Amino acid sequence: MSNRTFTMIKPDAMKNGHAGAILDRFIKEGFRVVALKQTKLSAEKAGEFYAVHKERPFYGELVSFMSSGVIIAAILEKENAVAAFRKLIGATNPAQAEEGTIRKLFATSLGENAVHGSDSDENAAIEGSFFFSGLEQF
Numbered sequence: 001m002s003n004r005t006f007t008m009i010k011p012d013a014m015k016n017g018h019a020g021a022i023l024d025r026f027i028k029e030g031f032r033v034v035a036l037k038q039t040k041l042s043a044e045k046a047g048e049f050y051a052v053h054k055e056r057p058f059y060g061e062l063v064s065f066m067s068s069g070v071i072i073a074a075i076l077e078k079e080n081a082v083a084a085f086r087k088l089i090g091a092t093n094p095a096q097a098e099e100g101t102i103r104k105l106f107a108t109s110l111g112e113n114a115v116h117g118s119d120s121d122e123n124a125a126i127e128g129s130f131f132f133s134g135l136e137q138f
């Protein structure tokens with residue numbers, strides 16, 4: 001069990017002006033910011049990040065959406081971070097997300113679901129190092 005997870009605030013939440021509220025929620029729920037940046041993924045980089053979904057029917061849509069605007073990428077720290085963060089963001093599909101979760105509050109659809117959260121400690125480490133060098137993590 002690791003104490004770090006990786007997240008992105010996705011283009012829908014950025015465009016809809018929810019970044020501040022979402023970051024505030026991360027902090028209030030006790031996550032410490034290890035690394036954070038605003039950036040924009042090229043289609044190639046988004047495809048690489050989500051390569052695990054390459055064979056899925058929604059892959060093209062996902063890559064196009066994730067490269068459609070700026071995002072905020074961050075590494076967050078808390079005890080049992082991956083599970084705690086997934087609880088905070090709620091189900092992938094906002095229609096199934098619990099009341100009060102970030103996706104329930106801010107996501108619009110399954111594809112445009114406001115935030116990403118790593119699904120395992122191993123992926124948290126891989127995804128974090130996709131965006132941040134060791135020198136950018138504090």
Ligand code: CMP
Pocket residue numbers: 053058062092110111112113115116117
């Ligand atoms: P995320 O947690 O970032 O990881 C993969 C993403 O694929 C997921 O959030 C969804 O936003 C997106 N996605 C789009 N369509 C689907 C689908 N039909 N099933 C699952 N995920 C989907």
